Amino acid sequence: METSDIETLCADLTLADVDDEDMSMHVPNVTVGDSDDDVGYYAVGRLITDRNIKFPFFQDTMATVWRPTMGVTMRQLPTKRYLIRFYHEGDLNRVMNEGPWTYEQSLLVMRRLLPGDDPETVQLQHVEFWVQIHSLPVGFRSEVVVKAIGTFLGEWVRSDDRNFDGSMGTYYRVRVLIDVSKLLKKHMKMKRDSGTWAVVDFRFERLPTFCFLCGIIGHGDKYYVRALHGIDPNIEKPFGAYMRAGSRRTAPLAVNRFVAPESNVEKKTWTAPGADSVFMLAAVQVGASTSVTAPDKGKVPQVIHPLTNVVPTTHDADEGDITEFVVAEQKRKRVDTETPLTGASMSEMDIEIEVPKNGDGASSAQQARLEL
Incomplete structure (x- = not known):
C-alpha cells in the first residue's frame, strides 16, 4: 500500500x-x-x-x-x-x-495489503503451494484435468508451463491457494470410463512442520492434543513425511553437455556433443588420422580420411537424412626393403605392429615386421 x-x-x-x-x-x-x-x-x-x-x-x-x-x-x-x-x-x-x-x-x-486493509485484523490463513500430482492415469493427462485437480486441492492459481512441453516428467505441478487451518489432502480418487477407480497422490513442495496425526500445519504429532487422550503412539499414522516433495538439494552449477534437455523448445537450441566430433569410417581398419570440416549450424559434418576417397553428400540434419559416403580404397605404395627409408617415405606408409601381451609366441610374420 x-x-x-x-x-x-x-x-x-x-x-x-x-x-x-x-x-x-x-x-x-x-x-x-x-x-x-x-x-x-x-x-x-x-x-x-x-x-x-x-x-x-x-x-x-x-x-x-x-x-x-x-x-x-x-x-x-x-x-x-x-x-x-x-x-x-x-x-x-x-x-x-x-x-x-x-x-x-x-x-x-x-x-x-490493499487500500483499506487493517494489518492487525486482516485474515491470514491462506498460502500458495506448489503441489505435485503423481500417478495420474493415462487418459487423464491433460491441462483440463490438472486444473480440475488443483481446484480440488484449493483455489487453482496456475499450472506449470513444463507440464506438457514434451518433458519426460513423472508428475505434474500446479500452484494452489490452500487454507492452512484445514488438514492437508494427500490423495484423491478418479473414476475411469471402465468403472474402476484410480488413486492420485499429492506431494507438497517446501512443506513445513505439520502433524502426522491430524494433517494440519503448525505443530508436530507429539504436540497433538488428542495424543494425550489414549491414542497409541505406535499406530499407523494417516499422514507422513512422504507428502513432502523430496529434498531441496540445489542442482549442479555446471551444465553437463551430455545431458539433453527434455523440453522440445530447449532442444531446438541445444547442440549434441557428437555434432562437432570426428566420425571414423567403419570401412577403415588402420589408425590413420582423420580430418573433419566444421559444419554449419544444423548440418552434418563432412569426414575426410587420407586413405580413402570420400565423396560426401550432406543434407540438413533437421530433415532426418544422413550423410551418404562413396568410399574407394587406395592402393598402398610398395617400398623396397633395401632402399634406406627416409622421413618422407616413412610418412607415406602405414606400419601396423601387433605385439602379444605376454611378449612370447610371436609369429614369423610379426617378427619380420618388427625387423623392419
Missing part, C-alpha cells in the same frame, strides 16, 4: 470523544506524509507456531533470504504479526510469487 493510498483514506478526519460522541471535531483536508520519498509496498505476515520468536533474528534472516533489491523493513505488531514494507513493487511481487516461506520450520503466512 503506497503512501498516496493512506493519504486518500485520511484526507477527511473526524475526531470524537470515546465516552461522549456529541463532543467531536471535524478536520478536513488532512495530509499524511507529504514527502515523495516516503513510498512503500506493504504486506503483513504471521508465523504459525506457538514458540516465542525473537524479532531481530527473524527480520535479519528473512531479509537475507529474500535479498530485496531496494531493501525491506519490518515492524512487530501487538497481535504477533509483522508489518513488512518493501521499497519496490518488484521485490514484493517476487517474494509473494516465490513462496511459501518458512522460519525455523514454521510457515510464514503472508498477504499483500
Whole structure:
C-alpha cells in the first residue's frame, strides 16, 4: 500500500470523544506524509507456531533470504504479526510469487495489503503451494484435468508451463491457494470410463512442520492434543513425511553437455556433443588420422580420411537424412626393403605392429615386421 493510498483514506478526519460522541471535531483536508520519498509496498505476515520468536533474528534472516533489491523493513505488531514494507513493487511481487516461506520450520503466512486493509485484523490463513500430482492415469493427462485437480486441492492459481512441453516428467505441478487451518489432502480418487477407480497422490513442495496425526500445519504429532487422550503412539499414522516433495538439494552449477534437455523448445537450441566430433569410417581398419570440416549450424559434418576417397553428400540434419559416403580404397605404395627409408617415405606408409601381451609366441610374420 503506497503512501498516496493512506493519504486518500485520511484526507477527511473526524475526531470524537470515546465516552461522549456529541463532543467531536471535524478536520478536513488532512495530509499524511507529504514527502515523495516516503513510498512503500506493504504486506503483513504471521508465523504459525506457538514458540516465542525473537524479532531481530527473524527480520535479519528473512531479509537475507529474500535479498530485496531496494531493501525491506519490518515492524512487530501487538497481535504477533509483522508489518513488512518493501521499497519496490518488484521485490514484493517476487517474494509473494516465490513462496511459501518458512522460519525455523514454521510457515510464514503472508498477504499483500490493499487500500483499506487493517494489518492487525486482516485474515491470514491462506498460502500458495506448489503441489505435485503423481500417478495420474493415462487418459487423464491433460491441462483440463490438472486444473480440475488443483481446484480440488484449493483455489487453482496456475499450472506449470513444463507440464506438457514434451518433458519426460513423472508428475505434474500446479500452484494452489490452500487454507492452512484445514488438514492437508494427500490423495484423491478418479473414476475411469471402465468403472474402476484410480488413486492420485499429492506431494507438497517446501512443506513445513505439520502433524502426522491430524494433517494440519503448525505443530508436530507429539504436540497433538488428542495424543494425550489414549491414542497409541505406535499406530499407523494417516499422514507422513512422504507428502513432502523430496529434498531441496540445489542442482549442479555446471551444465553437463551430455545431458539433453527434455523440453522440445530447449532442444531446438541445444547442440549434441557428437555434432562437432570426428566420425571414423567403419570401412577403415588402420589408425590413420582423420580430418573433419566444421559444419554449419544444423548440418552434418563432412569426414575426410587420407586413405580413402570420400565423396560426401550432406543434407540438413533437421530433415532426418544422413550423410551418404562413396568410399574407394587406395592402393598402398610398395617400398623396397633395401632402399634406406627416409622421413618422407616413412610418412607415406602405414606400419601396423601387433605385439602379444605376454611378449612370447610371436609369429614369423610379426617378427619380420618388427625387423623392419
